[in-house]
Amino acid sequence: MGAPVTIALDAMGGDHGPSVVIPAAAIALVRHPDLHFLLVGDAARIEPVLAAHPALAAKSTVIHTDVAVAMDAKPSQALRKGRWRSSMWLALEAVRDARAEAAVSAGNTGALMAMAKFCLKTIQGIDRPAIAAIWPTVDAECIVLDVGANVGAEARQLVEFALMGAAMARALFGLERPSVGLLNIGVEEIKGLDQIREAAAVLKDAPLPMRYHGFVEGDDVGQGVVDVVVTDGYTGNVALKTAEGTAKQIGQYLRAAMGRSLLARLGAVLAQGAFRALRDKLDPRQLNGGIFLGLNGIVVKSHGGTDATGFASAIDLAYDMASSGVVKRLASDVAGFHAKLELEGAA
Template sequence: MGAEVTISLDAMGGDQGPEVVVPGAADALIRNPDLRFLLIGDEKRIRPLLEPYKRLKERSEVIHTDVAISMDQKPSVALRKGRWHSSMWLALQMVKDGRADAAVSAGNTGALMAMAKFCLRTLEQVDRPAIAAIWPTIDSECIVLDVGANVGADARQLIEFSVMGAAMARAVFNLEKPSIGLLNIGVEEVKGLDHIKEAGQALRSTPLSFRYHGFVEGDDIGRGAVDVVVTDGFTGNIALKTAEGTAKQISAYLRAAMGRSFLARMGAVLAQGAFSALRDKMDPRQLNGGIFLGLNGIVVKSHGGTDATGFASAIDLASDMASSDVVRRLADDVARFQTELQLEGAA
């Protein structure tokens, strides 16, 4: 038996709310039997959904609120009207108060980030939080950040993202010195925007607790060239959505090709095991969930349109983050790196 981890769930977030959140929690509990849940939302909708899941019902507490943040609500409006009473805010408040080790929501990303920054605050010496996602590679997985929290990022923020991504890689992948790459239009040092080149120079010249690989290109992400790929949220979000769309496109091509003739259908039957493995590898639900790095607490954002399988993956990520003490590790790494930068500047 491992250490018990409590996760607060915004049961009203996402396109389908508790109809996805509850079975997703039940699925996650099978893999992580030491989990406990705080299900926050409309009790009249949540309670009947718990009935088929005896184990989940025993390990869950329902906290009622009938206030929910809509998927299209502006972050400023959500923060003003949803603070204190909404299911999203209360899920975060549970983390702040120490009642939960992590919060998971499939709700409005902008609203969740605004509320998380206001409720939990950023770590000292962190300018902006970032959303980090686990990305499948040919042989394993890597971390990509930022994938949507910040439209732009200057050199200092890219450096902070690198330090935070390295801390996450140590916690999730159990790597002593993960490799970091800055996403760029080429690997040559002379290519790219000035702030990317400036960040690269700082990372190359400063003693680090991780290995700075240099610049990487878009195709290096899937190849697994580095353990952590760093970019701004605008570029990272486009890359993430492009990869998900490409996976769906390839799946559609394969289905069409396998049904084109009798021989193709027979071949599909014979290769069913291989196609099943490929489908699982390309299924974005298996790696659903982005963690907000840089906050005084663990917050995981699930895709709003995911199903129970995908939401369970987001819970798995939250559980892993809570068990690995990633917030403390990240705070220590950021403080150490800022000290190293100051010493380097004074030399």
């Protein structure tokens, strides 16, 4: 067991609040006994659920507030009205004040990003934070960013996303020089928008702590062609939702096909082990959680409608990121990159 890791949980975020967040924390505690939790929210709703998990109660501190950010609140409205007392803000504040190594919330994505940027600020040299997601591939996983924080991205921001994604890959996958690709409509160098080709030129020539692969297409992501896929938030979010919808569609096709006849049902019984493995591979709950990269602190966004299994996966991600020291690594990478750019400019 390593040094204790404290994670602040927005217990009121998401569609279900404490009824999902508390059992999820109990699951994560079994996997990571060195965890300690700050449970932020309405104590009257948290404590009855927490009473059913005595081991978790012994490793938790409840921070009471009766203010929660609505799932449909506009980011500007949430920042203005819920900045000082909401469960989301207090969880972020715990990270800012070094009382927690990470914060996890299933609440309003736009509000969480706005509050996180205001509370934690971006790492020096980072223009905009990005949301990174872990994507299942044929053999393992890769990292895709941005998946929703920025509608568009200039060349410089795409390069920064590449630095952030590479730092995350080194932290989570143990890779010294992760391979990085830019998502594009083709692999040829003449294809793509100007900002994508400009970012490619920088990544190709700059001495960065990564291995630049080149352009990748949509079907390369699931094949695991690269460790990190870089794109803007609009394209990344569409790709993520499309992949999740396709996984659900395949599951529905399989269930319908296996129940079509007696022989099909018998085959399903004989192949249930293989189907269970496929279900686990396609289950979005196992890789639930997008991390806000580029901030002076670790913030993980869980799906709002997930269950305890999914939220526990988001806590696992926060734990791994906190344990790896990814923020310090990323700050060092960004500082080194901009120093090299300044030297080249002076030359």
